[in-house]
Every structure is written in structure tokens, then in C-alpha cells.
Amino acid sequence: MNSLWPRNHVQDGARAYFRLRIAFGLIGILLPLLLAVAGLVADGRVQPTISDFFHTTQRDLLVGGLVAIGLFLAVHRGLRRYPGRWISPDLIAMVAGLAAIGVAFFPNESETISTFTQRALGLELSPAFHYVSAVLLYLMMSLTCFLIYAPDATGWERKFYLVMGAIVWTTGWNVMILSGIKNNGSGWLAEVIQAHNVVYWDESLGVWAFSASWLLKAVLEQKRAEALGHLRKVRLGAFFGLRLYPGGRGPRPGSGRIARLRTEVVSVLRRLGNAGSGLPDKAEAPVQGPVVPAPLSRHRRVDDRRMSPAAKGRTAPKRRAS
Numbered sequence: 001m002n003s004l005w006p007r008n009h010v011q012d013g014a015r016a017y018f019r020l021r022i023a024f025g026l027i028g029i030l031l032p033l034l035l036a037v038a039g040l041v042a043d044g045r046v047q048p049t050i051s052d053f054f055h056t057t058q059r060d061l062l063v064g065g066l067v068a069i070g071l072f073l074a075v076h077r078g079l080r081r082y083p084g085r086w087i088s089p090d091l092i093a094m095v096a097g098l099a100a101i102g103v104a105f106f107p108n109e110s111e112t113i114s115t116f117t118q119r120a121l122g123l124e125l126s127p128a129f130h131y132v133s134a135v136l137l138y139l140m141m142s143l144t145c146f147l148i149y150a151p152d153a154t155g156w157e158r159k160f161y162l163v164m165g166a167i168v169w170t171t172g173w174n175v176m177i178l179s180g181i182k183n184n185g186s187g188w189l190a191e192v193i194q195a196h197n198v199v200y201w202d203e204s205l206g207v208w209a210f211s212a213s214w215l216l217k218a219v220l221e222q223k224r225a226e227a228l229g230h231l232r233k234v235r236l237g238a239f240f241g242l243r244l245y246p247g248g249r250g251p252r253p254g255s256g257r258i259a260r261l262r263t264e265v266v267s268v269l270r271r272l273g274n275a276g277s278g279l280p281d282k283a284e285a286p287v288q289g290p291v292v293p294a295p296l297s298r299h300r301r302v303d304d305r306r307m308s309p310a311a312k313g314r315t316a317p318k319r320r321a322s
Contacts, residue, residue, distance in 0.1 A: 027069055035058055049199045050062070051108045070096075071097065073100065074101070076090070076097070092140050099134070108127045109123075117129070135172065141210040142165045142168040144165075146162070146165045160216065167209035171205050
């Protein structure tokens with residue numbers, strides 16, 4: 001009896017892991033955009049920094065996105081420390097994940113206490129943990145591009161990772177410098193930074209650079225695994241859980257459903273086209289079952305087995321007359 005569950009657990013686990021990596025990259029790409037759009041809709045403006053959204057009605061969106069990214073990075077496994085590398089990729093990913101969670105749980109400067117960490121640490125100490133977590137997050141993202149992705153790549157792929165790592169590294173330093181000018185300065189430069197949300201878009205640029213390198217790494221590794229035969233190629237519908245064609249390793253829930261629906265739609269459209277052109281519908285040929293040969297008698301089967309193909313065409317020799 002065939003099971004309804006997938007038989008190849010290795011293939012399905014690899015597909016699930018790939019979808020998680022793609023989802024993580026998409027969260028990094030979409031989170032700054034969603035915060036900006038939500039700020040314009042709810043408050044009529046974009047906050048000066050990403051961290052400032054914590055003190056608005058968009059707090060749930062910010063904290064949820066950062067915690068999702070942090071949890072995935074903190075439990076991210078599958079890479080090991082190769083000979084010649086002085087730091088483990090798992091360690092970089094874990095520190096980056098904990099730093100993202102720290103950015104979410106330790107708010108920046110605030111006048112009122114609104115979280116448990118602010119109550120426990122105070123309004124003066126909580127921002128310190130926030131900024132340390134932010135610095136660690138940008139540092140680990142840049143090290144991921146420099147020390148994990150670039151050494152394993154060649155050609156344009158290696159250059160892409162190095163450029164993305166340089167962008168993350170530069171934006172991280174720019175955030176600290178621009179934030180200091182914005183908070184402590186009073187000249188025209190501070191006004192420009194405040195009016196045009198320069199810190200916010202600088203932070204977003206760093207997040208986008210790391211997310212782009214993450215997505216490229218996931219897609220290229222998947223393509224290489226498929227080219228080597230380690231994974232089966234997946235169409236777009238199968239990526240979202242839809243099986244476009246029936247068959248495969250045993251029945252699954254919904255197997256062939258889309259194929260049958262597509263066949264029915266094509267048949268209806270063909271009939272409508274024939275009706276509009278005045279042509280008669282083609283008569284469908286009756287479905288015939290397998291041809292079963294007529295049963296042979298027992299003696300006929302025995303004779304056919306004994307006689308060779310050459311002997312079947314001969315006639316019996318005549319007896320000599322005595």
C-alpha cells in the first residue's frame with residue numbers, strides 16, 4: 001500500500017530549507033519598505049531611523065521582522081569551519097541572530113518605560129544594549145559576505161559578495177557617524193539628515209545589500225545541487241506546494257488535480273471554438289480496455305510449447321509401405 005507522505009525525506013527537507021532561506025531574504029528586502037509605507041499611511045511621514053519605528057504604531061511590524069530574522073540566523077546550521085578559516089560560519093550566524101533579537105528587545109532612547117527590558121535596565125542603559133546589538137549585527141553581516149560567501153565563489157559571484165560586504169561595512173559606520181551628527185549637532189548638516197531621513201535609508205541600504213547576497217547564495221547553491229543531480233528540478237508551482245503534473249514517487253494529496261483541471265478547461269475552450277465556427281465536435285473515441293487474448297485449450301498450449309517455430313511449418317513424414 002502506497003503512503004500518502006513523501007518518500008524522499010532528504011529531497012523534501014532540502015526544499016523546505018531552500019524556501020526558508022528565500023523567505024528570510026525576502027523579509028530583509030521588504031521590511032524597510034513596509035515600515036516606510038506603514039509610516040506614511042499611519043503617521044504621514046517616515047521615521048528618522050529604523051529603530052524609531054519602535055515608538056510608533058508600527059512596532060509590531062518591526063519587532064516581528066527582526067525576531068523572525070534573528071531566530072533563523074541563530075539556529076542556522078549547515079556550514080562548518082573549513083581548514084584554513086579562523087572563524088566558524090555557524091558562530092557568525094548565531095551572533096548575528098542574537099544581535100537582531102537584541103535590536104528588537106532593547107529599544108533606543110525613550111522618555112517613557114514601555115518594555116520589560118526598559119523596566120529592568122532603565123531608560124539610560126537599555127539604549128546602550130540597543131546600539132551594541134546594532135553594531136554587532138552590521139559587523140556580522142559584513143563578515144558573512146567577506147569570510148563565508150566570497151572565499152567559496154569565483155568570478156563575478158565573488159566580486160558581488162565583496163561589493164555587498166563593502167556596502168554593509170560602510171553603511172554600518174555611516175549609521176554611527178550620521179546618528180551622532182543628528183543627535184548632537186545643530187547645524188545645517190544635522191537638519192538635512194533629519195529632514196531627508198538619511199540614517200533610515202542608509203540602514204536600509206545595508207540590510208538590502210546583505211539580503212541580496214543571501215538570496216544569490218541560496219539560489220546559486222540550489223542550481224548547483226540540481227546540476228550535480230543531488231536535487232530534482234522544481235518548477236514555480238512546485239516551489240509554492242503545487243504539483244503541476246501527476247505522478248512521482250507515490251500518491252500525494254492533490255496529485256494531478258491541476259493537470260485534470262487544465263485538461264477540462266482546454267476541452268471546454270475547444271468545444272466553444274468549434275461551436276462558434278460551426279464545425280461539429282469531434283466524436284471522442286471510446287475508451288478501450290486492454291486486449292485479452294482468447295484462452296487456449298490445454299492440449300493446444302502443450303503442442304505449441306513442444307513444437308519449435310521451424311517444426312510448426314512441416315508436415316508429418318509418410319510411413320513406408322511394408
